Amino acid sequence: xxxxxxxxxxxxxxxxxxxxxxxxxxxxxxxxxxxxxxxxxxxxxxxxxxxxxxxxxxxxxxxxxxxxxxxxxxxxxxxxxxxxxxxxxxxxxxxxxxxxxxxxxxxxxxxxxxxxxxxxxxxxxxxxxxxxxxxxxxxxxxxxxxxxxxxxxxxxxxxxxxxxxxxxxxxxxxxxxxxxxxxxxxxxxxxxxxxxxxxxxxxxxxxxxxxxxxxxxxxxxxxxxx
Amino acid sequence: xxxxxxxxxxxxxxxxxxxxxxxxxxxxxxxxxxxxxxxxxxxxxxxxxxxxxxxxxxxxxxxxxxxxxxxxxxxxxxxxxxxxxxxxxxxxxxxxxxxxxxxxxxxxxxxxxxxxxxxxxxxxxxxxxxxxxxxxxxxxxxxxxxxxxxxxxxxxxxxxxxxxxxxxxxxxxxxxxxxxxxxxxxxxxxxxxxxxxxxxxxxx
Numbered sequence: 001x002x003x004x005x006x007x008x009x010x011x012x013x014x015x016x017x018x019x020x021x022x023x024x025x026x027x028x029x030x031x032x033x034x035x036x037x038x039x040x041x042x043x044x045x046x047x048x049x050x051x052x053x054x055x056x057x058x059x060x061x062x063x064x065x066x067x068x069x070x071x072x073x074x075x076x077x078x079x080x081x082x083x084x085x086x087x088x089x090x091x092x093x094x095x096x097x098x099x100x101x102x103x104x105x106x107x108x109x110x111x112x113x114x115x116x117x118x119x120x121x122x123x124x125x126x127x128x129x130x131x132x133x134x135x136x137x138x139x140x141x142x143x144x145x146x147x148x149x150x151x152x153x154x155x156x157x158x159x160x161x162x163x164x165x166x167x168x169x170x171x172x173x174x175x176x177x178x179x180x181x182x183x184x185x186x187x188x189x190x191x192x193x194x195x196x197x198x199x200x201x202x203x204x205x206x207x208x209x210x211x212x213x214x215x216x217x218x219x220x221x222x223x224x225x226x
Numbered sequence: 227x228x229x230x231x232x233x234x235x236x237x238x239x240x241x242x243x244x245x246x247x248x249x250x251x252x253x254x255x256x257x258x259x260x261x262x263x264x265x266x267x268x269x270x271x272x273x274x275x276x277x278x279x280x281x282x283x284x285x286x287x288x289x290x291x292x293x294x295x296x297x298x299x300x301x302x303x304x305x306x307x308x309x310x311x312x313x314x315x316x317x318x319x320x321x322x323x324x325x326x327x328x329x330x331x332x333x334x335x336x337x338x339x340x341x342x343x344x345x346x347x348x349x350x351x352x353x354x355x356x357x358x359x360x361x362x363x364x365x366x367x368x369x370x371x372x373x374x375x376x377x378x379x380x381x382x383x384x385x386x387x388x389x390x391x392x393x394x395x396x397x398x399x400x401x402x403x404x405x406x407x408x409x410x411x412x413x414x415x416x417x418x419x420x421x422x423x424x425x426x427x428x429x430x
Contacts, residue, residue: 010410013263014384015241016391022244029255036255040262041417041428046385047266048366053273054359055265059287060258066291 006038013042122200242306250297257297261290264307268314275318279356285321289314362424369419370412377412380405 005028008021017025029035037057044054180188248256268289272282292313293300300309370378376398383394391409395402420427 006414007406007410010413011406012241012259014391014409016406017241019240019244022241026245026248026253026256026259029259036258036262037428038417039259041420042413043262043266044362045366045370045381045413045416048363049370049382049385052266052270053282054363055269055286056283056359059265059283060261062287063261063290063294064254066287067294 005032005035009035009039010042013039013046122197125196125200243302246297246300246302246306249294257294260306264310265290267307268310271311271314272318275315276322281321281325282318285314285318288321289317292317362420362427365420365423366416369416372419373412373415377408377415380408381412384409 005025008017008025011017012022012025025035040057040060047054242260245256245260249260265286269282269286272285272289273279276282276285289310293310296313300306370381373381380394380398383389383397384391389397391402391405394405398405417428
């Protein structure tokens with residue numbers, strides 16, 4: 001190892017070597033591996049002065065082994081790099097937002113669709129199960145709500161039975177259909193709707209499907225239809 | 227001279243770019259010089275992110291492996307160390323987050339199952355190795371202190387102050403060739419002393 005070559009290496013450590021010296025040093029490295037160790041020694045002197053960590057000499061061997069091995073990360077705990085180092089951004093991306101958003105949105109949309117379809121089925125079911133033609137009572141208030149006119153599921157005769165008034169009653173009032181007050185009608189509708197809701201809830205629990213029925217029941221039971 | 231300039235960035239770029247170009251063409255020795263040149267700086271950088279010395283060394287290794295495999299994408303628009311710095315920080319942060327997740331997974335599994343799946347920690351930093359490194363650093367500092375004043379001054383101005391040969395020559399009032407020679411002789415003296423004290427060191 002000539003002194004001139006080592007001088008060139010020393011200058012190369014300091015970025016002061018000419019292009020000719022650099023090329024010559026690289027050529028000499030091919031036939032004289034001690035030059036590389038000398039270059040590392042020069043570098044370690046500067047690192048020690050600057051308080052940097054000294055790297056074990058085995059690191060270069062490890063790097064060679066890794067480069068010669070099939071491409072894979074050094075540690076299994078380390079994820080493979082997918083970014084181009086040229087455009088590497090030193091920030092951590094824990095979860096790609098574009099992948100996370102559709103899954104959460106999909107779950108929410110699915111639940112919403114299921115809830116809407118069940119609510120629709122409940123409304124249709126109530127209409128189908130009680131398709132009784134409803135006529136507003138003669139003395140009903142003029143401002144009967146729309147929902148009462150369409151969904152009132154009782155006939156006068158049924159009301160008479162349910163309220164305990166028999167058809168063979170001899171009393172003068174029995175010969176004519178009994179008209180119920182608006183409050184009674186609401187109470188009966190609420191009771192009957194409650195039965196439907198309970199039955200539906202039982203069926204839902206057997207089938208195992210999700211339902212918004214508990215909410216509908218609570219709403220319907222706590223606040224009778226106006 | 228009113229202000230001392232650091233080493234010429236254009237020259238830095240030129241020196242490194244030449245090594246990178248040679249490495250791109252398949253010259254593994256050129257890449258080795260880049261590794262030897264920057265490994266200590268990269269290790270110091272990574273150690274600030276990862277406290278475990280063994281993990282830090284793994285990340286340094288991975289950084290250089292990635293750099294070598296991505297050399298084609300390095301177009302020389304920035305300094306090679308800047309490019310390397312980004313790879314190292316990215317790799318270290320990914321390693322830290324992956325390790326944290328792994329530790330969380332392991333702790334959760336250990337609550338359920340046995341301990342057969344637990345990773346071994348035999349690769350963690352060896353006290354003997356750390357002790358040897360400390361001894362080597364102490365010996366280097368001692369050897370530098372024993373250098374003649376002109377050699378010691380030239381070396382410290384270069385290594386600690388980062389001054390160019392030209393600025394050192396101006397500061398020490400001597401030709402650039404003398405600065406170059408003094409720095410070289412200072413290094414040779416330290417290396418010879420270390421090799422006498424620790425046989426086998428700095429031998430490939």
